[in-house]
Amino acid sequence: MAEDPAAPDARPVQIPARIHAVGPGWRGLLERLHEQIRAVFPGYRLLDLKEKLGGLRVYVEGPPGSGDRLRSLIALAEVEAEHTCEFCGASGRIRTRDDWPGG
Ligand SMILES: [Zn+2]
Numbered sequence: 001m002a003e004d005p006a007a008p009d010a011r012p013v014q015i016p017a018r019i020h021a022v023g024p025g026w027r028g029l030l031e032r033l034h035e036q037i038r039a040v041f042p043g044y045r046l047l048d049l050k051e052k053l054g055g056l057r058v059y060v061e062g063p064p065g066s067g068d069r070l071r072s073l074i075a076l077a078e079v080e081a082e083h084t085c086e087f088c089g090a091s092g093r094i095r096t097r098d099d100w101p102g103g
Contacts, residue, residue: 012045014038015058022051023086033058033077041066056081 015034037044041062048059058074083091
């Protein structure tokens, strides 16, 4: 079946197109999130993907009624990112000013 490249939403921007906006340590969980979203909403569109205050932020748009499902999938990935080093992928947690040195 031929794809019409001019058709709207034929090739929406999805997570892989913007995966380099964040560090390599998060790519694995982002690839998994992409597969999870695509499994239920293949035509989803990525609106934004970025690091903010040490956390991962992913904004996507899906078909009508998809919001709750999308938010819950993304929330899981964002929580996982909080415990994953953005740069090397090692598990850890965000440091706060209350952390003991070396803790
Ligand atoms: Zn690291």
